Amino acid sequence: MKKKISRILGVGLTVSLLASLMVFAAPVSAGDLAWTDDTAIPGGSKQTDLLVVAGADITDMAVGPEGTTIYAVDGVGMHLYKSTDSGATWKALADPGGAGKVAVQITSVAVAPDDSETLAIIADSDEIYISKNGGTSWTNPGTVVEGALTPASNLYDVAISQPVGSVRYYAVAGEENVGLAASGNMWYFNLGATLPAWKETNTKAGLDATSDERFAAVAFSPAFPSDKVILVVTGGDTAAADTGVMLQLFSTSTKLWNANAGFANYPVTVDTIAAASQLVAADIAVPSTYLGADPDSRDAFVAVASDDAVLKGSLTRLDDWELKKTLIDKTNIHSVAYNTDANKLVAGSHDANKVYRAASAVAASSSSIQEERDKKEPGGVSQVVVAWAGDSVVAGTVGNESAFSVSTDDGYTFNDISLIDTALTNLTDVAVNADGSKFYLVSDDGADLSLWRKASSWQRVMTLIGDTNYIVRIAADNDDAVYLGKKAAKIVYYSNDGGTARWLRRTTLNDIQDMAVESVDVAYVLDGGTGKVSKTTNGGFIWSSAKSTDLPDGATIVSLSTNNLIVGSANGLVSYSTDGNSNWTDIEKIIDTGATLVQVTATGLAAGDYIYAASAVADKSFRRWKIGTSTSWSDIITGTYVGTVMGITLGDGGVLYAAVDNGADSEMYRVIDPSAAGSTTKWSIKASAGEQFVNAPSALRLDTGASNRLWAIDTTAAPDKLFLP
DSSP states (O other): OOOOOEEEEEOOOOOOOOOTTTEOOOTTOOEEEEEOOOOOOOOOOEEEEEEEBBTOEEEEEOOTTTOOOOEEEEETTTTTESSTTTTOEEEEETTOOOOOOOOOOOOOOEETEEEEEEEEEEEEEEEEESSSTTSSSSSSOOOOOOTTOEEEEEEEEEEEEBBBBBBBBEHHHHHHETTTTEEEEEEEEESSSSSSSSSTTTTTTTOOOOOEEEEEEEOOTTHHHHHHHEEEEEEOOOOOOOOOEEEEETTTTTEGHHHHHHHTSSEEEEEOOOTTEEEEEEEOOOOOOOOTTGGGOOOEEEEEEEOOOOTTOEEEETTTTEEEEEEEEESSEEEEETTTTTEEEEEEESSOOOEEEEEEESSOOOOBBBBBBSSSSSSSSEEEEEEEEEEEEEEEETTTTEEEEESTTTTTEEEEESOOOOOOOOOOEEEEEEEEEEEEEEOOOOOOOEEEESSSEEEEEEEETOOEEEEEEEEEEEEEEEEEBBSSSSEEEEEEEEEEEEEEEESSOBBSSSSOOOOOOEEEEEEETTEEEEESSSSSSBBBBOOOOOOOOOOSEEEEEEEEEEEEESSEEEESSSTTTOOOHHHSSSSSOOOOOEEESOOOEEEEEEEEEEEEESSOOEEEEEETTSSSSSEOSSSSOOSSEEEEEOGGGGOEEEEESSSSEEEEEEEOOTTTGGGGGGGEEEEOSSOOOOOOSSSEEEOOOOTTTTEEOOOOSSSTTTOOO
16 A cells, blocks of 8 residues: 655644655644645655656666766666756656657667767667757667668667767667677767768778677777777677677777777787677776877776676776786676776676775776775666766666665765665655754565655665565754664664665664664664563664563653653553663553553653653543652543544643544644643644554654654555645
8 A cells, every 4th residue: 555644734834845744733822733745755746856766777877078967778667867967856858769659668878978968879779869959859860780781680889979070970889680690790870971871890800700799888989089999898699609808999080990900909808708608788988088099098997797607797907908907807797987087986786786996996006996895885786887977976776676876985885866666655664853854764665675864855875675664763862873673673774874874784682662762872672572671872783681661561662861761561551761771660550441552751750740641542541640649640631532542742842742543544632731730621633634644653753843843654545635624
């Protein structure tokens, strides 16, 4: 069932946007209650930025020269997306197929090195489309074939040159049909020439190729207007006997390859795979200082991935023809990108969602590339496409939970910011900071979990594939201290940077029913089966032995302030600690006959403070206990509420709020002064229009700003409702 979060606001308050979060705001002087909701959450019906695109796979992307315009190919969803704000938001571009043609299957994209509005795509395996206006309209330069020769049948890569006067060159790498075999080829097209036409290259002298070989990657020299050089990676395709994966150079000036064109010692073998193995992916990156006419400037990086189960692929650094260093060996590398100004390199894995990085990548001393174990990788499973977007690294992935991701630390850590392939079927928990400016939202689709963070914009800061059923808590004094705990298990993930760069997996000593976070380092876990509480003082690294609360079981735990905790049981009882879990005082009186899953809060835990409690058992009373005075629980509402209490909390000024589920919808109850003698008649009640709150294990989250806003997750199936009663 699709879930949403709705928002409830006090009259006169400004409605702010947070999709599916139901916010209930009532100042001390509040009058009538008002409700509204806005579904701008990830995947919500009002989402316009393509934050979530269920089923998408990013098979390729290209970054414009200014670093903010990015094009991304959804190879599964048959879309080309464009972003002009570094991937924060996207729009789908028009189908380039034209009249009478169904949507095309786009597999590759390239953007001009000098113009973000000039791009080219490969579509339906063998077609090329060109746009000069950022994808608003498209031109098909015709079948990829020279004259009456054999046309292209499979194209794998496309590249665009710097302009040469009024002419711009487009090149594609792939295969053509020769009987039942495939023959690798590279074609180029001179758009802007008097008689533009496709030219093929596999018939030109100097090429090292067999009759069954794949041309997998193509790139223009950055100095193409002066050196006329095109770089190509070739390798075996299925039945090819040739085992060498080669970097080869072609001159459009001489129409010759490699040594025949004056490039001594070319082609260069960058990797070797077994005969009959297939080159499944390749990529080329060169510094912006590359000049084909100058051997001293011909540095290059080549990524290789194959289906050879033993040799696999590699990442190689070349100094002209000399094999300077195999940076990664026997590992399939899908893509590579180099930042000349910073002399930094990143590479994306083919078989996993890893990103590798290297500093001083072309220096003589550079001999390895790093992939730290504890780094945060992009979401997704495999085939990582990497690129530099200004000083940031961007990545796209394919497979389950794939995404467009951004790194601001040279590829060390990534966060998913858009085009995220997930289904927000279940929104299961939410945490909000003190002033309501930052949110953490847990979602899962029954198989995989995502943790979302919103400050200025949404990001997915945690993905757990194959895992679900987590709750999230943050420290009151630092909203970057985040604890993500798995219910009914002993697993906790901890981050002290808001999930931006690192998550540390911790193990508790008891199963998690509920968690309470006191500060950055101090947190408590309540065991539902025993009612015991364990404590950490170092971010979950070590947990103390569980202490008895004198309760037979546990339902909810709340941290009121430093060392002050209160627990509600599953059987109507309450206990509290004023010394950080060292000792507990249980209130021996049950809050109500048959009471279950106690929701509890308090003004404090000193003599004269009030404890308020209610139960998940239907149609009971809200209860009050005065510490040091009461000998039994007293009612604070005339009659009973209708339904079960899913959450209870105190706002500024001592205002008490409760979420009640009556079986048809969730009602919000509020009393301005629950400690006053006449509070039983001073309740305000507001029914929703069918919304039902999820209890995880408490339905309400309070931000303690001046607006006293409450947030709750609604489990109904209409996430786009906006209403004010």
